[in-house]
Amino acid sequence: MRTCMLWCGRGGLPLRSAALLLLIPPFLLALQLLVVGPRLPRAAGVGVEEREGEVAFSVISIEPERSSRQRGALSRRPDPAEEGEQEEEEEEEVVVEDGKRMEGARAYEDENEMHLRQVGPRPLELQQWAADEPSFSAELDRIITYLTRPQLNCSRVLSPGLAQASQPPAASPVWLLCAEEWLLPAADTPCVAYSFSMDGGDADFLKTVSGLECEVHTFDPSNSNASGGHLGNSLASNHGNGGVASQHKMWLEWRAPRKRKHKTRGNLGSVSQTLADIMAALGHHTVHFLYVDLLSAEWRVFQSWIESGTLQSVHHLVATVHLQWAGFEVGGTKEEVLRYWFSVLQGLQASGLKLVHSSAGEGHSVLKQTVANAHSSYTLSWANMRH
Structure with a gap:
């Protein structure tokens, strides 16, 4: 060192330059560790020890981060009776050991699980315009095409007023059940049927589901003898009385309350309630047959079912859609209303409903405009293919 100092001081490299040369190798080593080090997967975090000659690996989730309540809502629709309790619960964290799923955790999802997640609660997706620009005729043609073309062919059907399955009749009835x-419903499964109608048009439907020994509930806010003898708007089930219809002075609500409260069975406290709350009060997890004629409120009700995931609990749906005017709480230009209607129908289809039968009603008025190739209403029969 003394020789180097003497040499450096006698015309060799300056002392400062020599010191810098000595610092270069450690600097390069530190730089390499900073750049390459973070890219190396650590196996210790997943319970895998690195061994010489083996490649370490880690399990990475590509699922976007979201709250535990959102994860639960996407995987399955909670039972309405338990909804208030589940809002406070959190889903278990996924812990992976040796690349395997631990008990009680969902590290991976097979194809069926992912499929079920996609039909849970979802916002209504507004469809693109039928043409390059808003067009009444283009939007109307698209929606009429959907309303008049069944998507499911059934070799055996239940016709209005008949409880025995048969081949599709030659004449087109008002509705058909696949x-x-x-x-x-399986032979050992209790059958449940609901009907929401104020004009008595559900008589044949009630006759059919009663013949199937279903537990039947009818809802009509104008019925003074509602609830099968029960007072006010209270709800009572008729378990064990297959074919006997219970009447309720109640109607469907599409506006979900801001803060949901746990509903006690048998009493909801209001004459207008969501389908999920009515089912919870009656103690039903499934409605096998549902009939609705909501006098133009159907569009917002359908939207609420799509967005809440309620349709997962409905197996067959018979509904009348009205086209004379936009409907309750539906606004916009005629083209915008038609696009909204079509978006709702697409949402029903995305939720698993396939159109089985279509029957045109009277009149040719669509949004207060006379249209020769369209009708003012259509009664549609759907079957849920997700059951």
Whole structure:
């Protein structure tokens, strides 16, 4: 060192330059650790020890981060009776050991699980315009095409007023229920049917589901003898009385309350309630047959079912859609209303409903405009293919 100092001081490299040369190797080593080090996967975090000659790996989730309540809502629709309790619960964290799913955790999802997640609660997706620019005729043609083209062919059906399945009748009835065996309630499963109607048009529907020994509930806010003898708007089930209809002075609500409260069975406290709350009060997890004629409120009700995931609990749906005017709380230009209607129908389809039958009503008025190739209303029959 003394020799170097003497040499450096006698015309060799300056002392400062020599010191810098000595610092270069450690600097390069530190730089390499900073750049390459973070890219190396650590196996210790997943319970895998690195061994010489083996490649360490880590399990990475590509699922976007979201709150525990959102994860639960996407995987399955909670039972309405338990909804208030589940809002405070959190889903278990996923812990992975040796690349395997631990008990009680969902590290991976098979195809069916992912499929079920996609049909849970979802915002209504507004469809693109039928043409390059808003067009009444283009939007109307698109929605009429949907309303008049069944998507599911059933070899056996239940016709109005008949409880025995048969081949599709030659004459087109008002509605049809698909009676394929895999779409009907199992013999050991209690059958449940609801009907929301104020004009008595559900008489044949009630006769059919009563003949199937279903537990039947009818809802009509104008019925003075509602609730099957029960007072006010209270709800009572008729378990064990297959075919006997219970009447309720109640109607469907599409506006979900801001803060949901746990509903006690048998009493909801209001004459207008969501379908999920009515089912919870009656103690039902499934409605096998649902009939609705909501006098133009159907569009917002359908939207609420799509967005809440309620349709997962409905197996068959018979509904009348009205086109004379936009409907309750639906606004916009005629083109915007038609696009909204079509978006709702697409949302029903995305939720699992396939159109089985379509029957045109009277009149040719669409949004207060006379249209020769369209009708003022259509009664549609759907089957839920997700059951």
